[in-house]
Amino acid sequence: MPIKSASLTSPSGQRIAFAVALVLLLCVPLVIRDIYWLDLGITVLIWASLATAWNISAGFAGGLSLGHAAFFGVGAYTSSLLFLRLGITPWIGVFVGALLAGALGALLGVITFRLKGPFFVLATLAFGIVVHIVNVNWRDLTRGAAGLLLPFRGGPQNMLFPNLWAYWYTGLGLLVLTVGISIAIERSRLGYYLVALREDEDAARSLGVRVVRSKVVAAALSAALAACAGAVYATFIQYIDPDSTTQFELSVQIALVAIVGGMGTTLGPVLGAAIVIPLGEILRARVGGGPALVVYGFLLMVIVLAAPNGAIAGVRLIGRRLRRLMDSGRKADA
Amino acid sequence: MLEVRAVTVDFVGLRAVDHASFTVEKGQIVGLIGPNGAGKTTLFNVVSGLVRPSSGSVMFEGKDLSHLGPADRNRMGIGRTFQVVKPFGGLTVLDNVMVGALTRGQGPAEARETARVTLKRLGLERFTDTVAHSLPLALRKRLEVARALATGPKLMLLDEIMGGLNPTEVNETLSLVQELNAEGLTFLVIEHNMNAIMRIAEKVLVLNQGAVLIEGPPAVVTRDAQVISVYLGEPIESA
Numbered sequence: 001m002p003i004k005s006a007s008l009t010s011p012s013g014q015r016i017a018f019a020v021a022l023v024l025l026l027c028v029p030l031v032i033r034d035i036y037w038l039d040l041g042i043t044v045l046i047w048a049s050l051a052t053a054w055n056i057s058a059g060f061a062g063g064l065s066l067g068h069a070a071f072f073g074v075g076a077y078t079s080s081l082l083f084l085r086l087g088i089t090p091w092i093g094v095f096v097g098a099l100l101a102g103a104l105g106a107l108l109g110v111i112t113f114r115l116k117g118p119f120f121v122l123a124t125l126a127f128g129i130v131v132h133i134v135n136v137n138w139r140d141l142t143r144g145a146a147g148l149l150l151p152f153r154g155g156p157q158n159m160l161f162p163n164l165w166a167y168w169y170t171g172l173g174l175l176v177l178t179v180g181i182s183i184a185i186e187r188s189r190l191g192y193y194l195v196a197l198r199e200d201e202d203a204a205r206s207l208g209v210r211v212v213r214s215k216v217v218a219a220a221l222s223a224a225l226a227a228c229a230g231a232v233y234a235t236f237i238q239y240i241d242p243d244s245t246t247q248f249e250l251s252v253q254i255a256l257v258a259i260v261g262g263m264g265t266t267l268g269p270v271l272g273a274a275i276v277i278p279l280g281e282i283l284r285a286r287v288g289g290g291p292a293l294v295v296y297g298f299l300l301m302v303i304v305l306a307a308p309n310g311a312i313a314g315v316r317l318i319g320r321r322l323r324r325l326m327d328s329g330r331k332a333d334a
Numbered sequence: 335m336l337e338v339r340a341v342t343v344d345f346v347g348l349r350a351v352d353h354a355s356f357t358v359e360k361g362q363i364v365g366l367i368g369p370n371g372a373g374k375t376t377l378f379n380v381v382s383g384l385v386r387p388s389s390g391s392v393m394f395e396g397k398d399l400s401h402l403g404p405a406d407r408n409r410m411g412i413g414r415t416f417q418v419v420k421p422f423g424g425l426t427v428l429d430n431v432m433v434g435a436l437t438r439g440q441g442p443a444e445a446r447e448t449a450r451v452t453l454k455r456l457g458l459e460r461f462t463d464t465v466a467h468s469l470p471l472a473l474r475k476r477l478e479v480a481r482a483l484a485t486g487p488k489l490m491l492l493d494e495i496m497g498g499l500n501p502t503e504v505n506e507t508l509s510l511v512q513e514l515n516a517e518g519l520t521f522l523v524i525e526h527n528m529n530a531i532m533r534i535a536e537k538v539l540v541l542n543q544g545a546v547l548i549e550g551p552p553a554v555v556t557r558d559a560q561v562i563s564v565y566l567g568e569p570i571e572s573a
Contacts (some may be wrong), residue, residue: 189436189445199422206382206416208408208437208485291389 002186025172025200029165035334038164044277045171046233049178051269053225056104056182059220059263060191062198063112067128068226068254071101073135073246075227080148081141082156094231098224105223109216118275125189125248132246145180147241150234159235167236174232175270178225182266185221194218195264260303262310271311275303335360335520336381336489341390343376343544347524350376352544353390363511363521365535365552367528373544374524375417377489381522382414383407394489409437412454413487415478417494417524423467427458430466430477434484448484456480456510456537472499476507483514490514514540532556 032038055069078100079093088096112123128293135142142148152160161167185191193214196204205211234240244250253276279299283292307314336358345350346467350375358364366374370545379385382390392399392560399407408414409515413434422430426448435452452485453459456476461469463557466477482490490567496504504527511534515521531538540555548558 112480187441187442192429192433192436192442195425195429196422199424200420202384202404203416203420203422203432205404205433206408206414207481208405208406209433211403269510 020177035164038168040281041173042164042167042236043281044238044273045168045175045275046229047254047257048273049171049174049227049232050254051228051261051273052175052178052182052266053222053229054254055222055258055263055265055269056185057109057215057218057222059258059265060185060198061194061215061267063124063219064255065124065222066121066248066251066255067108067124067126067131068222069246069248069250070131071105071223071226072099072230072233072250072254073131073224073242074104075147075230076240076245077135077142077230078227079231080150080234080240083150084148088236089154089157090231091157094228094294095157097227097231101227102220102224103235106216106220108223108305109219110212112217122178127250128246128248128251132242132248135242135246142242145241145243147239147244148234150238150240152238159232160238160294170232171236174228177228179266179270181221181225185218186266190214190217197305198264214256221241243275256300260300260311262307262312265310267314268310268312271315274310276300335362337393338381339391339393341377341380341387341392343373343380343385344388349544351380351387354541354544354546355390356539356546356549358522360488360520361515361518362536363515363523363534365528365531365538365543366522366524367531367538368541368547372541374541375493376544377541378414378493378522378524381407382491384410405437408485408487411486412490412491413482413485414491415475415482415493415495417497419471419474419478420521421466421469421474421477423465425466426463427453427466427469427480428462429476431480431484434481435486438486445484449480452480452484456483457506465502472503475499477482478514479510479513487519489520489522492525494524494526496525496527497512501551508534528556 028041029038032041048319050068051073054065058064066152075094075097078097079090082088082093082096083090094223108127112120136144138144150160154160156166159170161170193204193209196207196209197211197214201211230245237244257272257276258269259272260276261270262268281298283296287295303311336349338354338356340353340355341351342349342353354373366377368374380387383399383402383406394407394410394412397410401412422433428446431449431452432442432445435448436442440448450462451461451549453462454480456479458473458476461473466474469477475498479492479495496507499507504516508530511521511523523531535552537549538552538555539549547560548555
């Protein structure tokens with residue numbers, strides 16, 4: 001009989017792994033003093049949250065969205081505008097943005113739930129582009145291409161911090177929120193329904209799964225969480241414009257991060273952000289400009305080819321091999 | 335319990351079901367037979383709500399189902415299997431069955447228990463944690479039944495669940511159907527295995543070119559000259 005140890009896949013093992021990861025993440029600002037790396041780390045946290053949000057509708061429910069920048073943008077603009085125009089703190093604005101994006105996500109869900117495969121992708125892509133065009137042209141509200149500058153006013157009560165570590169903890173809070181909700185969904189009735197619908201819609205419906213309700217709820221939650229990431233991003237960068245929030249390239253990047261990490265899994269998008277974001281940033285800093293993009297694109301292709309089910313699948317495989325190695329080692333000892 | 339009234343289904347240039355009418359009474363096991371392309375599966379799709387009929391209606395326990403989708407019909411008590419099996423391939427066998435139990439309103443923990451009990455009943459408990467797409471076909475067919483049973487149906491539509499089974503497995507399946515029937519579950523069964531269906535069905539419907547050709551007790555149906563000519567081509571000896 002092999003000795004039963006708390007493996008990473010057992011519920012108790014998972015809880016321990018999460019706790020350890022959280023403690024490590026909490027310690028990061030104490031260890032990393034370099035502003036450049038901490039800044040990059042915060043960006044990774046925001047992207048990890050954004051990709052996790054995307055994964056709720058795309059990974060679990062199988063609707064590959066290329067319009068999620070729209071929700072990110074709605075979150076960023078709602079909280080920033082509420083702060084600039086009405087003096088409402090982003091701590092409240094983030095939830096208003098989430099509600100607004102959630103409603104928009106639900107609306108998009110109602111329109112697109114019938115669409116399959118490429119048709120769904122095109123619909124979300126068009127939706128994202130429409131939001132971007134509105135953003136650029138509705139100058140009275142958004143100031144268009146000029147963007148919005150968040151003045152440093154009031155400090156922590158307005159989610160504006162004089163030091164990076166506070167942003168790190170805000171970003172970490174955001175990640176815990178999105179991953180927490182993602183895990184809760186995965187284990188809930190809704191999670192089962194979404195995956196069932198993704199695997200075979202007719203079979204799921206014949207078993208009593210209501211398509212519209214499940215998909216719309218997933219779309220709304222996904223959009224709301226993406227908006228939360230947008231609001232945090234806005235207070236972190238303190239300047240937003242259409243190019244940095246609602247642009248099509250951003251939607252692609254969100255999908256890319258989740259796919260590289262492993263869509264449909266809880267931790268895949270987080271891992272994807274930890275790989276893709278530093279990779280892009282380091283290449284930009286070291287290689288620079290056009291050549292960086294070429295290398296970036298090439299490396300992404302290599303990753304996707306090497307781990308077609310996402311990096312998380314590769315990590316799990318290595319984990320299993322290590323465990324087997326340890327088990328056989330233990331047997332040899334005995 | 336189930337009443338199909340003059341259902342017609344027109345696909346582009348093809349009448350798949352042609353004014354089909356029949357009833358299934360509570361507690362019955364009714365067989366639905368007919369040659370390939372007779373419209374049996376289309377009729378199932380109409381009853382379960384996946385296909386809207388061009389005309390006609392389906393009543394279940396006295397209620398008109400016309401405006402209800404498959405999910406609502408399942409929740410009213412109609413369970414079905416698919417001839418071309420549709421497992422949730424990437425999920426484990428247990429998770430597949432859990433989906434059925436969850437739509438009854440059970441929470442995840444309770445649904446997991448229902449799923450385990452159902453798997454045990456169908457002799458699938460060894461495959462609880464197997465990923466569904468790696469099951470052999472015969473077992474995937476059984477998974478279809480397990481999943482539908484977990485939804486707690488009153489009427490079960492079985493679409494050729496015995497195809498490809500060996501005689502022992504056919505016998506096991508027949509006893510299971512009879513057992514469930516004794517517990518009050520009503521069945522409408524599409525089956526190509528004539529011998530099997532004749533053993534359990536109280537009534538048999540013969541569908542030909544979309545229309546109900548004849549209905550009656552198995553013994554009467556198999557002796558009907560029309561049935562013999564259009565469906566079987568030659569007399570049946572084993573019935």
